[in-house]
Amino acid sequence: MKTIFFLLIFFLIAFPVFAADETVTFDNPVPSLQNKSVTDIVGKVIKTGLGIVGSIALVLFIFAGFVWMTAQGNSGKIQSSLKIMQWTAIGLAIIFFSYAMLKFVFGIIK
Numbered sequence: 001m002k003t004i005f006f007l008l009i010f011f012l013i014a015f016p017v018f019a020a021d022e023t024v025t026f027d028n029p030v031p032s033l034q035n036k037s038v039t040d041i042v043g044k045v046i047k048t049g050l051g052i053v054g055s056i057a058l059v060l061f062i063f064a065g066f067v068w069m070t071a072q073g074n075s076g077k078i079q080s081s082l083k084i085m086q087w088t089a090i091g092l093a094i095i096f097f098s099y100a101m102l103k104f105v106f107g108i109i110k
Contacts, residue, residue: 043106050099060088
């Protein structure tokens with residue numbers, strides 16, 4: 001019981017700690033990112049990622065259309081291509097929604 005009391009007293013009594021008067025500065029190692037904030041950099045990375053995912057969705061739509069056109073009446077291939085198109089459309093909706101959220105959030109942060 002005494003050790004618990006000792007530990008509580010030790011952690012409850014706070015001693016002030018004073019920081020050094022020296023300031024530390026860091027130079028940006030990437031010259032193209034001079035004068036850019038963290039939100040600008042993160043926003044650009046996320047927008048680039050969304051652009052790549054959007055391009056993949058376009059390729060999937062083209063692939064599904066090609067499968068549908070070459071199905072030659074095979075209902076299994078037609079259903080498969082329709083399913084690819086449906087999921088790609090859902091993915092595009094999510095991409096557009098996330099882009100809108102990104103614009104909204106970074107608009108508030110700036």
